[in-house]
Amino acid sequence: MSSGDFSLVRDLLARRAYKDAHALCMKAIRSDPNRGEPYFLLGILAADHENHAKAIELYDRAIGLGAAPSEALAQKARSLIALNHRDQALAAVEQAAHHNPSDAASLDTIGVVYSRAGLHERALPWYEKAVETAPGSARLRYNLAVALQFVGKMDLARQAYEACLERDPSETRALTGLVQVSRQTEDDNYLDRLMAAQGVLARRPSEKQADETLHICHAIAKTLEDLGRHKEAMSWLARGKAAKLSTLNYSFDSDSALFEAAISTAEFDLADGRNQAAPVFIVGLPRTGTTLVDRILSSHPVMTSAGELTDFALCLKRQLNTPSRYVLDRETLLGAQQADMDALGRAYIAHVGKTLGMEGRFIDKMPLNAFYAPLILKALPNARVICLRRHPLDTVLSNYRQLFATSFSYYNYALNLETAARYYVGFDRMMARFRDALPEDRFTEVHYESIIADQEGETRRLLDFCGLDFDPACLAFHENAAPVATASSVQVRRPLYSTSLNRWRKVEDELAPAIAILDKAGLLED
Numbered sequence: 001m002s003s004g005d006f007s008l009v010r011d012l013l014a015r016r017a018y019k020d021a022h023a024l025c026m027k028a029i030r031s032d033p034n035r036g037e038p039y040f041l042l043g044i045l046a047a048d049h050e051n052h053a054k055a056i057e058l059y060d061r062a063i064g065l066g067a068a069p070s071e072a073l074a075q076k077a078r079s080l081i082a083l084n085h086r087d088q089a090l091a092a093v094e095q096a097a098h099h100n101p102s103d104a105a106s107l108d109t110i111g112v113v114y115s116r117a118g119l120h121e122r123a124l125p126w127y128e129k130a131v132e133t134a135p136g137s138a139r140l141r142y143n144l145a146v147a148l149q150f151v152g153k154m155d156l157a158r159q160a161y162e163a164c165l166e167r168d169p170s171e172t173r174a175l176t177g178l179v180q181v182s183r184q185t186e187d188d189n190y191l192d193r194l195m196a197a198q199g200v201l202a203r204r205p206s207e208k209q210a211d212e213t214l215h216i217c218h219a220i221a222k223t224l225e226d227l228g229r230h231k232e233a234m235s236w237l238a239r240g241k242a243a244k245l246s247t248l249n250y251s252f253d254s255d256s257a258l259f260e261a262a263i264s265t266a267e268f269d270l271a272d273g274r275n276q277a278a279p280v281f282i283v284g285l286p287r288t289g290t291t292l293v294d295r296i297l298s299s300h301p302v303m304t305s306a307g308e309l310t311d312f313a314l315c316l317k318r319q320l321n322t323p324s325r326y327v328l329d330r331e332t333l334l335g336a337q338q339a340d341m342d343a344l345g346r347a348y349i350a351h352v353g354k355t356l357g358m359e360g361r362f363i364d365k366m367p368l369n370a371f372y373a374p375l376i377l378k379a380l381p382n383a384r385v386i387c388l389r390r391h392p393l394d395t396v397l398s399n400y401r402q403l404f405a406t407s408f409s410y411y412n413y414a415l416n417l418e419t420a421a422r423y424y425v426g427f428d429r430m431m432a433r434f435r436d437a438l439p440e441d442r443f444t445e446v447h448y449e450s451i452i453a454d455q456e457g458e459t460r461r462l463l464d465f466c467g468l469d470f471d472p473a474c475l476a477f478h479e480n481a482a483p484v485a486t487a488s489s490v491q492v493r494r495p496l497y498s499t500s501l502n503r504w505r506k507v508e509d510e511l512a513p514a515i516a517i518l519d520k521a522g523l524l525e526d
Helices: 003-014 018-031 037-048 052-064 069-082 086-098 104-116 120-133 138-150 154-167 172-180 191-203 209-226 230-245 252-265 290-298 311-320 330-338 341-356 367-379 392-401 409-415 417-437 448-453 455-465 472-479 503-507 512-520
Strands: 280-284 303-305 361-364 384-389 443-447
Touching (some): 003 018, 003 037, 018 037, 037 052, 052 069, 069 086, 069 104, 086 341, 104 120, 104 138, 120 138, 138 154, 138 172, 154 172, 172 209, 191 209, 209 230, 230 392, 230 409, 230 503, 252 330, 252 367, 252 417, 280 290, 280 367, 290 361, 290 384, 290 455, 290 472, 311 330, 311 341, 311 367, 330 367, 341 367, 367 384, 367 417, 392 409, 392 417, 392 503, 392 512, 409 417, 417 512, 443 448, 455 472
Parallel strands (some): 280 361, 280 384, 303 361, 384 443
């Protein structure tokens, strides 16, 4: 099989013509079983089908048979990070970098691995090199734009999104990103451009149409909000979310089972761990101020933010060897009754230290760690857990307005106002149980509205809870230059503001289904 044939396979893979690509690879292997490239291409095919374990085997085989090591190692790292093996992924990606890759695909893949590991500053130069190598690629421009947004370079991010759209005007994700990093006015906005893109999308069905519709409808809604047309914005959100929800087999029952399993962990009779590390876990529902508190605390000279880590959940899951492919699942929570808390605490600290180089005090800001609060405090006796709370309707609305990653099923509840409200009720019930069961010197709740009303007072209370002296830098959190890869990547670059308070009142009529559910649960004041 010639190099031209391998180029054909790559083209087939890019066009998702998997059957033809597979046939050509197998033909090449029958012709010369000791050539590495067909195994590498089969690895890409396996990874495209989410069979990352098989992909890793194929990449290793390819490397052993002489395939380009930088390319194979970069793709191996991508599959490892997809399986949440962060330490192995980083080792593989550093090996790939050592081989000085020059092709745009490998350069971009190295950036992707660093991004997914939360190392956005390390990812940025690789995206820049990829764009320099293949300046005509819209996809590479998009990845660069997102990285620039996460590290706070908003003007450059805007330019990169525009450059992406110049090369591919149909890239709905870039339109959404452009809207996120821009504040629009009546005289300067993207509404006509977005409406035109939406019209084209409606006339051009594709296998990704639901995701693209969700993106474009969110972008239109954000633009309408900027223009003060809030009720129209809600209509577009409903349209986009309904399109996505229609493609999913989602039931709130699975979320309800998670809440019940998590509540039961507060009753487990488990021996405390002995690790003396004192990490701070910031948890809560999305869009309730978790990133804000992370920035406040990480502005302190002795604190470092590790970002949103799945390490605690993964260490527990690996110890119990539960079979599901989900990081957070009912079986693992219930099985924790048999877990060794000391081993869990040691594994978590070792894992964070090895993969991120964290030393001393650090913050783990994964909102979903709320489900593990009792287990965290058992495994790490010196840890602190801070749970953010916010007005129920502002929380429901903010979750509904948020464009979560379409591949992240834990936030499917936010595709519908009623399930978003039911999720809030379940979360509130879980927190009420934890509040009763957990020691108040190690578990506390902080209200977003209280931080807005008394920034210094609440900052001092947070620092005291964490055993830290007051430092004025914590009041200037917006000057913190560290990357932010959350939904608040734009907002936390600004000083504290109050415009997000009582946002729900602008769309009270549209929130009627959520209001009825929250009111029935007794969570709304008269």
